[in-house]
Amino acid sequence: MNTRTPLAPLAVATALALTFPAIAAGDAQSFVDKAAVGGLFEVNSSKIAIDKAKDRNVKDFAQKMIDDHGAANAKLQTIAGEQKLKVPAELDATHKSDLEKLQNSTADIDQPYVQMQRSAHADAVNLFRSYAKDGDNAGLKAFAAETLPTLEMHQDMIEKIAASGAGKPAAADASTPAVKSASTPKPAAPVPGANSFTEDQAKSRIQDAGYTDVSALTKDDQGIWRGQAKKDGKSTQVALDYQGNVFAGAD
Template identity: 65%
Template sequence: MKTRHLLASLAVASTVLAMPAFAADSAQDFVDKAAVGGKFEVDSSQIALGKAQDQRIKDFAQMMIRDHGAANTKLQAVAGEQKLKVPSALDAQHQGDLDKLKNAQGPIDPAYVDAQRKAHDEAVKLFEDYASGGDNAALKTFAQQTVGTLKMHQQAIEKIAAGQDSVTGATTPAVKTDNTPNAAALVPGANSFTEAQAKSRIENAGYSNVSKLTKDDQGIWRGQAAKGGENLNVGVDYQGNVVAASK
């Protein structure tokens, strides 16, 4: 009997000790990720305001600075009330992405758009998950109140990314002459796209079966793709322009 009571007492004690630690860890993890993500949104958007060329991207960046700045301030207040620490610096991954934008040569429009797509995919999932199953009531309410704005941002950046004309003017000529008023040409320049990003650009422009992508000495990704039942040679320049020609 004494043994049974002792085991029961230990079980209760372990539960009392473990539950607050679990709750604090989970809440702190949300604060860490939300704070770092929010800071990256603001910092990267400040860079975009100075270096992006497309006015729609600059307008989006301004919205990020306003909305995420407000959300960051709110998170700081809520976390402080819950005795949780808010990180003041970016983690290594986000700092690396930020440095790439800072040091990029030429327009950063495509790189910024890709960074925002990734960041908002991560943010929406983080906030949705915590809004539905968070272990801290105040932070859960914050997540519920914020996720709608994040989804609006996500839709806006996806619309920019999907419409090549919105981001890079790809539906208008990259190079225009009197003899070829509707011609399009790829523009040489330092290209920050990875192979996967170049493939994504081509697919977003309506092509399929993208293959054999290589970057030439002009900074242009070139490969093969299909569209309208035709196999084509296709390329992507540093601005994100997608141009194809019959093989």
């Protein structure tokens, strides 16, 4: 396990870390599917970050993901095999797309990699917490419970890296800071930037702004979630940028 110093004070020597896609799994096979795909994505995306990231903390975090996931993925494979469950060997379309964006980027990848990790770890904690509590398979339920504290530790690590400035989206201009506060004026249009909102989080944020029937959400190449919704009985296009600003009729 990698113990290079800026991350060493946060490391737990025996920990196995996983970060996974999307929220809670309803049954054993669904949990295995999400866990395995997440594990593959972590290893593959972190290999790219090792080669292309510039920030030392980001590189060290990526190396830790690679080191930990070899053992963690093997453990999941063993448990799933014992339960006669299939383990996906390839990424799903969403994660393949994210991986290609990192691989093909000619710009600094520290920002998108960190934001992907923040979003993935938020989902991972929800996934494992849910299955550890209500899972339908004793072996996988124990695995989820044992792994959850490590996931929470890794989530703390990536949040500290983000807070230190690594991977923080740049402001659109001097009057629009990267981190939106209550005193930040709303920009006139969606602000491009690495968007860490998941689709469910984006939908919830738009609904909180007073919209209903939110649908067809997709994230464009500027990190802006776009879709359809209704407000006051009228259909409209909506957009959500990485700062959480919601816009109607945004093209």
